[in-house]
Amino acid sequence: MKDCSTYISNLCDYIDGDLDPELCKQIETHLGECPDCKVMLDTLRQTVKICREDGRCEELPEELSRRINVRLRERWQQKFGKK
Ligand SMILES: [Zn+2]
Structure with a gap:
C-alpha cells in the first residue's frame, strides 16, 4: 500500500x-479506508473554499499544502510511533 503522503x-x-x-x-478508495486522510481532505477543501470566496487566491498556496503535509506527518508519528 502506498504511503499516505503520496x-x-x-x-x-x-x-x-x-x-x-x-x-x-x-x-477515493484510500480515503474510504483512511480516516486521517479523509480529515485532511475535508480540511483542505474547507480551506480552499474559504480562500476562494475571499477572492484572495485562485490556487492553494504551496506554503499551505506544505504545512498540511507536515501536520499530517506529525499525526502519523503520534499514531504509529516514530518511523
Ligand atoms: Zn491515508
Missing part, C-alpha cells in the same frame, strides 16, 4: 478536479 500531495489536484481519473479512483 495521496496527500495529490489532494489539491483532486479537489480541483485536475487529477487523472485513475489516480482519483485510487485516492
Whole structure:
C-alpha cells in the first residue's frame, strides 16, 4: 500500500478536479479506508473554499499544502510511533 503522503500531495489536484481519473479512483478508495486522510481532505477543501470566496487566491498556496503535509506527518508519528 502506498504511503499516505503520496495521496496527500495529490489532494489539491483532486479537489480541483485536475487529477487523472485513475489516480482519483485510487485516492477515493484510500480515503474510504483512511480516516486521517479523509480529515485532511475535508480540511483542505474547507480551506480552499474559504480562500476562494475571499477572492484572495485562485490556487492553494504551496506554503499551505506544505504545512498540511507536515501536520499530517506529525499525526502519523503520534499514531504509529516514530518511523
Ligand atoms: Zn491515508
